Amino acid sequence: MTTTYGTIPSSPPPKLEYITRAKQRVKAGLGTRRPWKTMLDLRSLAIPDGGISEAISRVRVNMAYFRMNYAMVMLLILFLSLLWHPISLIVFLLLMAAWLFLYFLRDQPLVLLGRLVDDRLVLIFMAVLTVALLLLTDATLNILVAVVVxxxxxxxxxxxxxxGDLLFEEEEAAVAGLVPNSGAARS
Known part of the structure; x- marks a missing residue:
């Protein structure tokens, strides 16, 4: 009769395996956002020299580059505005599950009715849905102020x-409209 006392199992027990997979998926999904250190680097902040046109250009580039980070900032501000409205907070937490599933933690592109759905469209849809459903609760002023802030x-x-220090991949830059799509020219 052999004993297995003192041996370390080679794989986690079945219940822990789900937790391990969930942790890996969260890390992989949130890994698509840009590093907060890059976004919040104080040395990268400066008044636009070229006036309004440069400011608009910066907004366009930064919105494309930090899209997921900006979505998280908006959702955090919205969450903080709902802390004293329990019904709205419950609705918000349910919507956060949808945000996680449809936007933040997806590891594959979203396909709906056989068509590939762009991340920007998912972002816009989820933002409109979140604000619309929250406006049905009794925290309208808080929600509108939070969205404006x-x-x-x-x-x-x-x-x-x-x-200048942002590193776009060629595909990302083409999708953001920052450079012409060179892939189409090669075909």
């Missing part, structure tokens, strides 16, 4: 964040 914070950051 969030938009101001994001646009001000995007306008003052210099874009």
């Amino acid at each position: 969030g938009v101001v914070v994001v646009v001000v950051h995007a306008a003052f964040r210099m874009t």
